[in-house]
Amino acid sequence: MKELDQIRAPLYREMKKLVTDPAYLHGKDPHLCCTSKYNQMRISPLEAKSIARAFKSNPELRKRLPAVLERLEKALAGLSDNNERQSFDCPLLENRQCMVHQEGKPVGCLAWHPRQYSDPDGEYGFSSRGWAAFAARDKLNDRYQGPDWKLRVIPLWLKRVFSKQLARRAKRGGQGGPGGKEGSR
Numbered sequence: 001m002k003e004l005d006q007i008r009a010p011l012y013r014e015m016k017k018l019v020t021d022p023a024y025l026h027g028k029d030p031h032l033c034c035t036s037k038y039n040q041m042r043i044s045p046l047e048a049k050s051i052a053r054a055f056k057s058n059p060e061l062r063k064r065l066p067a068v069l070e071r072l073e074k075a076l077a078g079l080s081d082n083n084e085r086q087s088f089d090c091p092l093l094e095n096r097q098c099m100v101h102q103e104g105k106p107v108g109c110l111a112w113h114p115r116q117y118s119d120p121d122g123e124y125g126f127s128s129r130g131w132a133a134f135a136a137r138d139k140l141n142d143r144y145q146g147p148d149w150k151l152r153v154i155p156l157w158l159k160r161v162f163s164k165q166l167a168r169r170a171k172r173g174g175q176g177g178p179g180g181k182e183g184s185r
């Protein structure tokens with residue numbers, strides 16, 4: 001995980017610098033990209049584990065996990081369990097803030113910027129530092145997960161790293177959890 005933090009560090013520095021530019025978001029909600037209209041962000045297994053680690057180690061986050069699980073169940077209801085890009089409301093968005101911004105934020109979320117700072121052909125895109133970070137992240141996953149790991153949209157990886165918590169919720173309240181046909185692998 002330390003290695004993943006090292007991969008993310010230049011992206012945090014890049015973002016910190018960009019947000020000081022008043023033209024950066026042009027008055028747009030910074031987390032519009034976390035909602036289903038714009039969001040198809042996929043992450044790797046190590047990034048998902050890093051998010052789980054943040055919830056385990058940070059008592060403030062841990063307290064808010066039930067609300068995350070509730071949103072996660074809703075998001076999962078609209079997704080197929082595969083590795084394709086699909087639209088979703090991120091369960092980690094709370095009060096218009098990314099809950100894991102300080103610890104565990106996925107590489108793609110850190111590197112996604114308006115076009116003047118990233119991809120000149122799109123409205124938004126990944127910065128060049130972001131592409132370098134993706135390559136490093138992929139190598140790291142190869143090393144720790146083997147070559148067959150898959151990128152999946154955020155809720156599908158959260159379903160796996162929070163499978164026990166979702167199962168407990170389903171048992172307690174009868175909510176749809178990760179069971180049935182879409183069970184964890």
Ligand code: SF4
Nearest residue numbers: 034090092093098109
């Ligand atoms: S992890 Fe954070 S930045 Fe990424 S989509 Fe979710 S709420 Fe948004």
